[in-house]
Amino acid sequence: MTTGTAAPPRGAAAELDAAGITTPALRGAYARCRALNAEHGRTYFLATRLLTPAQRPAIHALYGFARMADDVVDAPGAATVAEVVARIEEIRARMRVALSGERDVLTDEPVVAALAHTVERYAIDHRYFEDFMDSMAMDLTVTDYPTFDDLAVYVHGSAAVIGLQVLPVLGTVVPRAEAEPSAAALGVAFQITNFLRDVGEDLDRGRIYLPADELAAFGVDRELLTWCRERRYTDPRVRRAIAHLVARTRAIYRRADAGIALLDPVSRPCVRTAAVLYGGILDEIVAADYDVLAHRVVVGNARRAAVAGPGLLRAVAARHRPGVRRRTR
Incomplete structure (x- = not known):
């Protein structure tokens, strides 16, 4: 994969300018991550529009890397488990090289290059990415989870660490450690919401991401x-x-909600909107009378707009309001 030297799209260019990212190849790497987010993360991408332009490239980079690894695991085709494991470990190796400070990945793996730049800029703990890759590898061999505690091991790496990764980008008004439990919980809530929405599709892949003992309680x-x-x-x-x-x-x-007030004021409308939109998936499941196997429920565009519109107004107001001193560490 190569970045080339083509200029990023206009919207991406404005965000990169705001973030002070000027190197052409690096701008191309971030633009690639933004495109992945726009294509695959509809709810997530909409919520990122409520962040300041300077924050968005980092969020796109974190999403882009997660998407790249997830696609390797879920990609259809004739690849054997061994071949997919090899590709996952290749991505892990490139990630480690990039996070160590090497820059030779810039031309052949732009998503990893953007990730490394973001991790360095925001001092994000490398452990979160190792945990994430561990969960991606679990998808290749684990197809059932006996209890919620067993599922929690997987969800820590696939979701909780995502909340912890983005927290330094969002910023906090308290020491970061105080906001971490809520950030992790929100990542878990998003992930389990996806599991409930995607029961049928996951089953088609041979996986069940719902705890077997709690299912068994209902027969x-x-x-x-x-x-x-x-x-x-x-x-x-x-x-x-x-x-x-x-x-x-x-x-x-509800546990995660308390943490929103701990975020930088300019980030709160984005996170609040994401929580409402993802929570809206649960509302749609209820509205469908919990029929998650015949079709995939979605939050309609009208509801997305109804939620995102007020969020945008709050975001603009927060950017122009004298705020509490921001902490990122």
């Missing part, structure tokens, strides 16, 4: 889920199990 197992998926039908037992897990996920959102 649900892999066999029943598969039977329902094949017939595009959601059994009442499945509906009750999903309703229970939706309620449990809402409780995680």
Whole structure:
């Protein structure tokens, strides 16, 4: 993969200018990450529009790297598990080289180059990326999670660390460590929301990201889920199990919500909007009577606009309001 020297799109260029990123190859690397976010992370990308332009490239870089690794794991095709493992370890190796300060990845792996620049700029702990890669590797061998505690091991690396990665970019008005538990919880809430929305698609890949013991309490197992998926039908037992897990996920959102007030004021509208939009997925699951196997629920464009509009007004107001001193460490 190469970045080339083509100028970034106009919107990306304005963000890169605001962030003070001037090197042509690095600008191309960040523009690539932004394109990945715009293409694949519809809710996430919309929320990033509420950040200051200077913050957005870093968020795009973090998203772009996560997306690149996730796509390797989930990409369809005839690749064997060994081949996918090799590619994951190749990405991990490139990541380690880049995070060590080497810059030779700039021309052949732009997403990793943008990541390394962001990590250095915001002093993000390298451990979070190792944990993330560990969870990506788990996807190749683990297809079921007996309990919520077992699922939590996976979700720590796939989601909690994402919240911890973006926290330095968002900034805080308290020492960063005080905001970390809420940031991690919000990442977990987003991830489990995705699991509930994508039960059918994940099942098609042979995976179940819902705790088996909590499903079993409602008489649900892999066999029943598969039977329902094949017939595009959601059994009442499945509906009750999903309703229970939706309620449990809402409780995680409530724990995370307290942390929004700890963020830099200019970042709060973005995070609040993301939380409302992702929470809206749960609302859509409820509205569909917990039918997550016949079709994939989505938050409609009208609702996205209704949520993002007020968020934009709050974001603009926050940028022009004398704020509390920002902390990033």
